[in-house]
Amino acid sequence: MSRSRPTIHxxxxxxRASIATVSRALNGGVVSAAALARIETAVARLGYRRNDVARxxxxxxxxxxxxxxxxxxxxLYAQMARxxxxxxxxxxxxxxxxxxxxxxxxxxxxxxxxxxxxxDGLVLxxxxxxxxxxxxxxxxxxxxxxxxxxxxxxxxxxxxxxxxGVRAAVRHLLDAGHRRIGHIAGTRxxxxxxxxxxxxAMAEAGLxxxxxxxxxxxxxxxxxxxxxxxxxxxxTAVFCASDRMAVGxxxxxxxxxxxxxxxxxxxxxxxxxxxxxxxxPLTTVRQPGRDMGRAxxxxxxxxxxxxxxxxxxxxxxxxxxxxxxxxxxxHVTGPAARAGAPSRR
Amino acid sequence: MSRSRPTIHxxxxxxRASIATVSRALNGGVVSAAALARIETAVARLGYRRNDVARxxxxxxxxxxxxxxxxxxxxLYAQMARxxxxxxxxxxxxxxxxxxxxxxxxxxxxxxxxxxxxxDGLVLxxxxxxxxxxxxxxxxxxxxxxxxxxxxxxxxxxxxxxxxGVRAAVRHLLDAGHRRIGHIAGTRxxxxxxxxxxxxAMAEAGLxxxxxxxxxxxxxxxxxxxxxxxxxxxxTAVFCASDRMAVGxxxxxxxxxxxxxxxxxxxxxxxxxxxxxxxxPLTTVRQPGRDMGRAxxxxxxxxxxxxxxxxxxxxxxxxxxxxxxxxxxxHVTGPAARAGAPSRR
DNA sequence: TTGTACGCGTTATCAC
DNA sequence: GTGATAACGCGTACAA
Numbered sequence: 001m002s003r004s005r006p007t008i009h010x011x012x013x014x015x016r017a018s019i020a021t022v023s024r025a026l027n028g029g030v031v032s033a034a035a036l037a038r039i040e041t042a043v044a045r046l047g048y049r050r051n052d053v054a055r056x057x058x059x060x061x062x063x064x065x066x067x068x069x070x071x072x073x074x075x076l077y078a079q080m081a082r083x084x085x086x087x088x089x090x091x092x093x094x095x096x097x098x099x100x101x102x103x104x105x106x107x108x109x110x111x112x113x114x115x116x117x118x119x120d121g122l123v124l125x126x127x128x129x130x131x132x133x134x135x136x137x138x139x140x141x142x143x144x145x146x147x148x149x150x151x152x153x154x155x156x157x158x159x160x161x162x163x164x165g166v167r168a169a170v171r172h173l174l175d176a177g178h179r180r181i182g183h184i185a186g187t188r189x190x191x192x193x194x195x196x197x198x199x200x201a202m203a204e205a206g207l208x209x210x211x212x213x214x215x216x217x218x219x220x221x222x223x224x225x226x227x228x229x230x231x232x233x234x235x236t237a238v239f240c241a242s243d244r245m246a247v248g249x250x251x252x253x254x255x256x257x258x259x260x261x262x263x264x265x266x267x268x269x270x271x272x273x274x275x276x277x278x279x280x281p282l283t284t285v286r287q288p289g290r291d292m293g294r295a296x297x298x299x300x301x302x303x304x305x306x307x308x309x310x311x312x313x314x315x316x317x318x319x320x321x322x323x324x325x326x327x328x329x330x331h332v333t334g335p336a337a338r339a340g341a342p343s344r345r
Numbered sequence: 346m347s348r349s350r351p352t353i354h355x356x357x358x359x360x361r362a363s364i365a366t367v368s369r370a371l372n373g374g375v376v377s378a379a380a381l382a383r384i385e386t387a388v389a390r391l392g393y394r395r396n397d398v399a400r401x402x403x404x405x406x407x408x409x410x411x412x413x414x415x416x417x418x419x420x421l422y423a424q425m426a427r428x429x430x431x432x433x434x435x436x437x438x439x440x441x442x443x444x445x446x447x448x449x450x451x452x453x454x455x456x457x458x459x460x461x462x463x464x465d466g467l468v469l470x471x472x473x474x475x476x477x478x479x480x481x482x483x484x485x486x487x488x489x490x491x492x493x494x495x496x497x498x499x500x501x502x503x504x505x506x507x508x509x510g511v512r513a514a515v516r517h518l519l520d521a522g523h524r525r526i527g528h529i530a531g532t533r534x535x536x537x538x539x540x541x542x543x544x545x546a547m548a549e550a551g552l553x554x555x556x557x558x559x560x561x562x563x564x565x566x567x568x569x570x571x572x573x574x575x576x577x578x579x580x581t582a583v584f585c586a587s588d589r590m591a592v593g594x595x596x597x598x599x600x601x602x603x604x605x606x607x608x609x610x611x612x613x614x615x616x617x618x619x620x621x622x623x624x625x626p627l628t629t630v631r632q633p634g635r636d637m638g639r640a641x642x643x644x645x646x647x648x649x650x651x652x653x654x655x656x657x658x659x660x661x662x663x664x665x666x667x668x669x670x671x672x673x674x675x676h677v678t679g680p681a682a683r684a685g686a687p688s689r690r
Numbered sequence: 691t692t693g694t695a696c697g698c699g700t701t702a703t704c705a706c
Numbered sequence: 707g708t709g710a711t712a713a714c715g716c717g718t719a720c721a722a
Contacts, residue, residue: 005485018709023701047484053401054459054699057714062398072423074619082419085444094458097442099430115438116397139392140350219622238691247622254624273418277564277592279599279624301714352715363693368717377691399715402698 008044014042022289026050058116061192063093065121065300066114075273076289077125080146083293085122091301104128111137121300123293124148126188144299146292149189156299158292158312161189164199165285167317169239169267172283172318174205176326178237178265182210184225184249184311186217186241194241194269215245222248230256230264236327237265243272243284250278250323261325280322287316292322351456359387371395385448401463408438410466411459415447420618420685421634425491426506428638429468436646438465449473454471454620456482466645468638469493489644491637494534503637503657508533510596510630510661511542514584515532516613517628517663519550522671523610527555529570529594531562531586539586539614555580560590575580577600581672588617588629595623595668606670612640616664648649 008026012019015038024033025039042048056062067084069077084095091300098113100106107129114122121142127134131153134143145157173181181202185195202209207224211232215221222245229238230252240246246268250260258264260280271286292314299312348664353371357364360383370384387393401407412429419669429440443459445452452474459467466487479488485650490502518526526547530540540557547554556577559564567590574583575597585591591613595605602658603609605625615673637659644657684685 009699020702020709020711021699021707024708027701030707035707039476048482051463051699053407053463054714056398057402057699058701058718060714072417074422075418078417078423082444095442098426112394116394118396118398123704136392140393142660152669175683211444247619251622272620274592274622277596277619278622279595284519287629316681341538353717354715364716365693365695365718369692372717375691380691396715399698399719402700402715403717405698543700 005051006048007051008048011039011042011044011048014221015039020137028032060118061120061284062118064096064117064119065093065123065297066111066117066119067095067097067123067125068100068107068110068114068127069097069125071339072097072101076270076287079289079295080125080296083290083295084297085293086208086290087294087301088298095123102126102128104133108133108137112239115139115141123296123300126341140338142294142300146296147177147190152311154310156310156312158299160287161313161315162193162294163197163200165269165287165318166194166239167201168316168318169204169269169285170198170201172320172324173237173239173265173267174207174322176265178327179207180210180234180236182232182238183212184222184234184238184240184245185212185214185228186221187214188217191217191241198239210238217242217244219244219248219251221245223252225281226252228257237267237324239267239269243268243270243271243275243282246275246282246284246323247278250282260323262328265327269307274322275319278323283321283324285316286319288314289323350396351393352396353393356387356393357383357393357522359391360384360495372573387589403558405463406465407463409441409462410438410468410642411462411464412440412442412468412470412471413445413452413455413458413459413472414442416444417442419633421615423523424634425470425638427643428635428640430638430641431635432642432646434538441470447471447473451479453478453482460484468641468645470641482538487645489641491641492535497656501657503640503659505632505637506658506660507538508542508545510614510632511539511584512546512661513661514614514669515543515546515550517665517669518582518584518610518612519552521582521610521669524552525555525579525581526552526579527574527580528557529567529574529583529588529590530559531561531566533562534581536562536586543584562587562589563596564588564589564593564596568597569605570596571595573662575603579689580609580623582612582669584612584614586614588613588615588620588627591668592623593622595627605668607673609671610672612669620664621666623668627668628669629664630661631664633659 007129008019012022021035022039025036088095097112100110103159123144125146127145127150128149143155145155147159164226183198185191199209211229212226213229216223225296226249240249249266251262254262260266268282268284271284275282275284295312351366353367357367362380366380367384369383386648406653433440443455445455468489470491471494472490473494488500492504526545533539533622558570558574560570570592585594591611594611598605598609605611613627613629616629620627620629640657
């Protein structure tokens with residue numbers, strides 16, 4: 001009874017047609033109405049389902065784009081994956097996700113696996129592979145990066161406009177009246193870019209940069225950095241390179257009896273899903289993960305056409321919530337004192 | 346220059362061997378050392394990579410198990426996916442994830458897609474498909490469920506021991522001295538099971554069940570239910586069917602000026618990654634997502650062998666943190682008053 | 691130990 | 707409009 005899965009041959013026999021006709025019928029080719037009807041009933045009766053593996057073998061395309069993502073646990077990566085799905089869906093394609101848990105070796109294996117499956121393209125999120133290793137691994141398969149952690153080569157890439165986000169965050173703090181603003185920096189590429197942007201923003205405002213402490217992109221990393229930072233005098237606000245670090249900072253502040261935002265304002269980065277549910281709700285820079293995923297998917301699928309859009313910057317938006325406010329003892333008398341900073345547009 | 350991908354033929358020619366020999370060499374068959382060496386260098390020179398699609402066509406297996414997951418955003422689902430990966434890795438297999446965003450229609454499409462890719466098995470997380478629709482959709486492919494939302498049929502399944510988790514949570518509250526314990530219930534299957542377990546646990550302690558309010562499994566759902574619940578007098582503790590709902594409750598409590606845990610103790614369910622970073626850190630029932638994923642993966646792969654393990658219960662653990670404590674104005678004088686409740690083991 | 695030849699399920703190219 | 711039939715890239719009898 002448990003015959004193996006019906007093939008196109010079975011359908012052909014059942015419908016008294018040739019496999020060629022069945023194939024045409026299934027793919028919207030020219031078929032007589034009578035034949036089409038017979039084939040459709042045969043398909044229904046047999047429960048036939050096309051074998052996409054065999055199909056892929058002959059067409060040379062799989063309808064799959066491989067996505068290698070650091071891990072599934074982060075809401076941001078999930079959003080990016082969702083964005084990729086969005087545009088793939090429109091084209092009747094699908095994503096195949098593989099995780100690399102931030103290990104370059106695993107990333108290589110992931111790419112190998114995906115290429116073995118004949119994916120039509122590759123979206124690499126936060127890739128750490130050096131340019132040459134990457135080029136060898138993908139060997140011709142179209143690639144698009146999202147927030148690449150390694151150095152750039154010519155591959156198309158979508159990145160957050162980290163600098164713009166940082167500027168918005170720092171300006172928000174300046175506008176509130178803060179003058180002594182610390183920074184908790186991340187050690188990955190985007191963390192460093194954010195740190196540099198922070199330094200630039202402070203310089204632009206004619207201010208000394210506040211203390212900067214670096215750490216892992218985690219709650220613990222943020223907490224450890226915060227311990228070192230909060231010891232410093234005068235700091236009335238801290239800008240963190242990620243929400244997870246900001247959570248660590250919140251903890252450290254609470255332990256020291258510092259009220260947020262009254263004693264110290266906190267601004268994060270990413271706007272992870274739970275940022276709004278913290279206490280106080282976190283002011284942060286929202287990273288539009290889904291949009292970034294969408295953009296990346298479009299880049300892979302269209303990379304042959306326009307060869308010259310290597311890097312696409314998407315704009316973040318500042319989300320002001322309860323963790324930031326005016327300093328309780330401002331060193332200057334208020335926002336009015338902040339002249340000279342050029343107002344955009 | 347950009348010749349298409351090298352095939353096994355190319356390797357054979359380059360190594361002056363037949364494709365059969367190359368195939369054997371690649372799959373660990375018996376090959377002379379000399380031939381093996383030539384083949385290996387040829388593979389390296391050409392950058393040959395086996396075409397798993399073609400391979401799957403002839404072997405009849407794909408080395409893939411399809412996983413359909415409600416969404417990627419939830420840390421719990423991510424943990425389950427990770428668990429599945431764990432056991433697949435050991436066997437040199439891989440997971441192919443597809444999301445259904447909680448829509449049964451999308452779930453069906455996801456299963457179709459996966460079956461078209463010749464997956465060797467299917468792990469369905471939180472499936473809502475009716476038994477017959479499911480049976481038709483999978484059509485012979487081995488299936489294992491995780492926390493199935495629809496009714497059971499004979500398919501192997503791993504579920505949390507929801508009742509045990511609820512019992513632990515309620516006992517924790519009883520031990521702390523609470524007598525009037527409310528419940529915020531979820532409307533999905535596991536939500537209802539938890540509600541029933543809550544009612545049973547209260548009855549077992551000889552207590553009237555407290556007020557019960559149901560809502561969506563979200564922060565908003567929890568908040569709305571909490572608004573209704575916190576109006577009731579005497580409630581000194583609330584057990585929530587999920588952490589997300591507990592967050593809503595925390596918000597509602599704060600808005601009403603209720604201190605947690607002093608005015609009201611809160612216990613959640615799931616132990617999502619950020620539960621410990623809430624303020625106060627959330628006491629909750631940890632759902633071992635990764636273990637559940639592992640168990641499910643083993644079930645799919647071994648389902649032909651032991652046909653009679655349809656439902657596997659995994660035990661949750663209570664994680665006590667800051668959101669629960671003794672009532673400020675207990676109706677009884679303390680834990681000592683709680684006699685009669687049987688102590689486990 | 692090695693090579694030949696067939697088949698896996700499908701699409702595409704022809705004739706008809 | 708329809709039906710043979712040759713690929714697609716690989717595994718695996720079977721023969722050598």
